[in-house]
Amino acid sequence: MNPLPPGNPGSAGGPTPEPPFLSLRTAVVLLASLDIGLIVGTLTLFTGSPVAGAVLAALSAAGAAVPALHILIGPSH
Numbered sequence: 001m002n003p004l005p006p007g008n009p010g011s012a013g014g015p016t017p018e019p020p021f022l023s024l025r026t027a028v029v030l031l032a033s034l035d036i037g038l039i040v041g042t043l044t045l046f047t048g049s050p051v052a053g054a055v056l057a058a059l060s061a062a063g064a065a066v067p068a069l070h071i072l073i074g075p076s077h
Contacts, residue, residue, distance in 0.1 A: 025073060025075070028073060029069045032069050033062045033066045033069055037065070038058065040061035041057055042054075042058075044057040
């Protein structure tokens with residue numbers, strides 16, 4: 001007797017589970033760069049810069065943080 005229903009992905013002959021859209025490492029890198037961008041944008045806005053300048057600073061910081069975090073956060077094993 002098979003304890004798993006026939007449609008369960010863990011059962012023999014069932015459909016294989018779909019791989020995740022993003023790996024955990026990619027999600028951590030992108031979320032950390034988003035945090036860095038939000039912090040830089042907020043601090044830039046607090047200095048009295050226009051909103052457009054703060055947005056550009058945030059986007060620049062987030063974009064520059066992605067390759068740096070990619071190097072700093074080691075590859076997943």
